[in-house]
Amino acid sequence: MKKIINAVPDLVRESCEGFAAAHADLVTLHPEPLYLARRDMPAQVALISGGGSGHEPLHAGFIGRGMLAAACPGEVFTSPVPDQMLAATQAVTGEAGALYIVKNYTGDVMNFELAAELAAAEGLRVESVVIGDDVAVQDSTWTAGRRGVGGTVFLEKIAGAAAEEGRDLAAVKRVAERVMAEVRSMGLALTGATVPAAGKPNFTLEDGQLELGIGIHGEPGRARVDMMPADELVDALLGPITDDLDLGRGEELIVLTNGMGGTPLLELYIAHRAALRALEGRGVKVVRHLVGNYVTSLEMQGLSLSVLRADDELLRLWDAPVHTAALRWGA
Amino acid sequence: MKKIINAVPDLVRESCEGFAAAHADLVTLHPEPLYLARRDMPAQVALISGGGSGHEPLHAGFIGRGMLAAACPGEVFTSPVPDQMLAATQAVTGEAGALYIVKNYTGDVMNFELAAELAAAEGLRVESVVIGDDVAVQDSTWTAGRRGVGGTVFLEKIAGAAAEEGRDLAAVKRVAERVMAEVRSMGLALTGATVPAAGKPNFTLEDGQLELGIGIHGEPGRARVDMMPADELVDALLGPITDDLDLGRGEELIVLTNGMGGTPLLELYIAHRAALRALEGRGVKVVRHLVGNYVTSLEMQGLSLSVLRADDELLRLWDAPVHTAALRWGA
Numbered sequence: 001m002k003k004i005i006n007a008v009p010d011l012v013r014e015s016c017e018g019f020a021a022a023h024a025d026l027v028t029l030h031p032e033p034l035y036l037a038r039r040d041m042p043a044q045v046a047l048i049s050g051g052g053s054g055h056e057p058l059h060a061g062f063i064g065r066g067m068l069a070a071a072c073p074g075e076v077f078t079s080p081v082p083d084q085m086l087a088a089t090q091a092v093t094g095e096a097g098a099l100y101i102v103k104n105y106t107g108d109v110m111n112f113e114l115a116a117e118l119a120a121a122e123g124l125r126v127e128s129v130v131i132g133d134d135v136a137v138q139d140s141t142w143t144a145g146r147r148g149v150g151g152t153v154f155l156e157k158i159a160g161a162a163a164e165e166g167r168d169l170a171a172v173k174r175v176a177e178r179v180m181a182e183v184r185s186m187g188l189a190l191t192g193a194t195v196p197a198a199g200k201p202n203f204t205l206e207d208g209q210l211e212l213g214i215g216i217h218g219e220p221g222r223a224r225v226d227m228m229p230a231d232e233l234v235d236a237l238l239g240p241i242t243d244d245l246d247l248g249r250g251e252e253l254i255v256l257t258n259g260m261g262g263t264p265l266l267e268l269y270i271a272h273r274a275a276l277r278a279l280e281g282r283g284v285k286v287v288r289h290l291v292g293n294y295v296t297s298l299e300m301q302g303l304s305l306s307v308l309r310a311d312d313e314l315l316r317l318w319d320a321p322v323h324t325a326a327l328r329w330g331a
Numbered sequence: 332m333k334k335i336i337n338a339v340p341d342l343v344r345e346s347c348e349g350f351a352a353a354h355a356d357l358v359t360l361h362p363e364p365l366y367l368a369r370r371d372m373p374a375q376v377a378l379i380s381g382g383g384s385g386h387e388p389l390h391a392g393f394i395g396r397g398m399l400a401a402a403c404p405g406e407v408f409t410s411p412v413p414d415q416m417l418a419a420t421q422a423v424t425g426e427a428g429a430l431y432i433v434k435n436y437t438g439d440v441m442n443f444e445l446a447a448e449l450a451a452a453e454g455l456r457v458e459s460v461v462i463g464d465d466v467a468v469q470d471s472t473w474t475a476g477r478r479g480v481g482g483t484v485f486l487e488k489i490a491g492a493a494a495e496e497g498r499d500l501a502a503v504k505r506v507a508e509r510v511m512a513e514v515r516s517m518g519l520a521l522t523g524a525t526v527p528a529a530g531k532p533n534f535t536l537e538d539g540q541l542e543l544g545i546g547i548h549g550e551p552g553r554a555r556v557d558m559m560p561a562d563e564l565v566d567a568l569l570g571p572i573t574d575d576l577d578l579g580r581g582e583e584l585i586v587l588t589n590g591m592g593g594t595p596l597l598e599l600y601i602a603h604r605a606a607l608r609a610l611e612g613r614g615v616k617v618v619r620h621l622v623g624n625y626v627t628s629l630e631m632q633g634l635s636l637s638v639l640r641a642d643d644e645l646l647r648l649w650d651a652p653v654h655t656a657a658l659r660w661g662a
Contacts, residue, residue, distance in 0.1 A: 002521040002522070002538070002539070002541065002558055002632065003598060004521075004561045004564060004594065004598035004599075004601060004602050004634065005560070005561050005598060005601055006560040006561050006562055006601070006605075007560075011597070011601060012597075014561075014600075014601045014604050015597045015598070015600040015601045015604070016600075017600075017604045018599075018600035018601055018602070018603040018604030018605075018607070018622070019600045019622075021603070021604060021607050021620070022588075022600065022603055022620035022621075022622050023620075053597060054595065054597060056595065056596035056597050056600075057596060061596075076597075190333040190335075191333070207333070208333070210333065227333055229336070229337040229338075230335045230336050230337050230345075231337055233335060257353075261593075261595050261596075262592075262593040262595075262630055262632075263335065263630065264385065264387065264592050264627065264629045264630050265387035265388055265392075265592075265624070265627070266342070266343075266346045266384060266385060266387050266407075266629070267334060267335035267336060267346070268335075268349075269345075269346040269347075269348075269349030269350045269353065269387075270335060270336055270337070270342060270345045270346045270349055271335050271349070272349040272352070272353055273345050273346070273348045273349030273352060274337075274349075276349070276352050289352070289353035289354070290353075291349070291350075291353045293596070293624070296595065296596070298595045298597070299593055299594065299595050299632060301333065301593075301630060303335065328659050328660060329659060
């Protein structure tokens with residue numbers, strides 16, 4: 001294992017310290033229990049997320065104006081604990097309440113539920129949404145139901161914009177639920193990734209093989225298949241996505257071509273081109289684009305596609321100002 | 332070799348097409364000869380750069396307000412040709428003239444020189460700067476003198492801000508030369524990378540080994556050494572950088588912790604933390620931060636550090652609005 005780390009037990013804390021120092025205008029770091037919070041949080045609904053580390057920039061990279069109020073990083077590929085979520089909730093939640101954004105993994109769901117109960121016992125208003133946008137598999141290694149993957153970026157951005165506009169908790173939650181209803185994702189991997197505490201790859205693929213429908217922790221997908229040209233790879237991802245969304249001609253989409261961490265941007269743009277051509281061939285319109293590493297799996301080579309069916313309201317909230325470490329426009 | 336590509340001869344063009352489609356608000360693509368240009372270029376000095384592909388987001392990701400007017404992508408790790416540079420120059424250069432920003436590699440320097448002659452013969456005013464910020468080696472595989480690496484981001488941003496302010500060509504060139512005088516970089520690699528046309532890694536490292544002082548094409552560096560903790564790795568890069576800059580106590584710096592393409596952001600922030608602590612220990616102040624994949628080497632795992640000694644003017648130009656695919660603030 002070759003990693004740019006010091007000791008394994010310190011790596012998440014040290015990485016958060018580096019992040020907080022680089023983005024001191026945006027976030028403050030609370031070391032114990034560990035969470036990061038938005039600096040200068042206004043009186044509005046607070047979006048709180050979190051999950052295992054190793055998926056950066058998710059979630060800390062999305063703290064700031066127009067997105068998250070706080071993020072709780074767990075150990076690598078391991079849910080944060082309720083103490084972290086409760087402390088973050090206490091720090092950023094005012095009278096407007098908080099919305100937990102939870103990716104659908106058993107540990108995250110359980111721990112966020114417990115945190116919500118603890119927060120409610122303190123008189124804090126907390127609602128939760130659980131995102132499961134991955135069409136690859138119905139249940140998986142660490143999930144009952146679909147896994148939460150790249151669509152989380154759309155959820156955090158759009159619900160964050162609704163919170164920033166001053167909407168109340170019920171309205172922000174409704175926007176979040178609309179995003180979840182309209183987004184689907186699927187990914188593939190060319191290589192595994194090495195969790196530092198394990199010291200060896202979470203899975204291996206033969207030369208010439210890839211895994212279709214992989215999860216962001218290297219969970220098995222739909223099938224191990226032979227390498228294909230980029231256009232065919234993209235078709236293999238888009239088919240299940242567009243079938244599940246039941247896209248109609250003329251509908252408007254936001255498309256995220258997301259790198260898993262170890263894929264060159266050169267290749268991501270080739271995949272994005274292929275996605276645009278395939279979607280145009282289906283008679284739909286891609287009206288907004290995001291290409292880059294947003295929901296990653298350490299150094300895994302591979303990518304995922306996320307497609308959001310957008311109406312005028314979702315588009316307007318997508319376009320609203322955002323100022324975070326990883327997404328920034330209009331602010 | 333596992334790559335998300337179609338046919339090797341098409342990959343640069345296809346990637347540029349995906350890029351231009353995703354960023355149609357910022358750039359236009361000219362397929363033959365291949366270059367990308369800023370949409371809605373104002374009447375001001377035009378910064379033009381380019382180089383081999385495989386270093387994305389450099390350079391096309393830096394086209395837009397406050398940075399580049401045009402970028403010419405070569406084949407992977409191969410200089411673009413003078414026809415591309417000349418066509419780009421004709422497209423974006425007005426009475427204010429153009430400044431070529433050239434990374435110091437033999438092919439790039441030769442081809443940009445030829446393009447400058449051709450442009451001058453057409454009556455266009457062109458000046459050039461050649462950046463060599465890599466302190467690792469004095470001469471290298473493809474270089475007489477120091478290689479141009481991560482510091483190019485500082486050069487393009489700061490000279491771009493000077494151009495955007497409406498300064499004349501001589502003044503923009505002076506700013507570019509000041510940046511080059513004040514920036515130094517050094518990198519390391521944990522793995523090689525595979526140029527698609529070659530089909531196999533450009534070099535291999537044993538498990539437990541890394542290469543210090545690597546170039547962005549995998550050119551050999553200073554030494555092959557055993558893996559070290561992140562703090563020691565960062566010290567090994569910062570020593571030559573700070574020695575060469577001859578930093579004095581209290582000086583203000585901008586620091587770029589740059590991923591080579593395949594390194595998780597989690598690790599880059601650990602390295603950034605280490606860099607901040609080491610620099611603070613030397614009595615200097617880090618006043619601006621940039622952490623991410625900006626000057627890459629395909630899927631290589633590794634990182635580079637770039638340090639710029641900044642005065643008030645350079646800081647002000649760094650902070651000036653920029654709107655490109657890869658860097659955006661204040662605009």
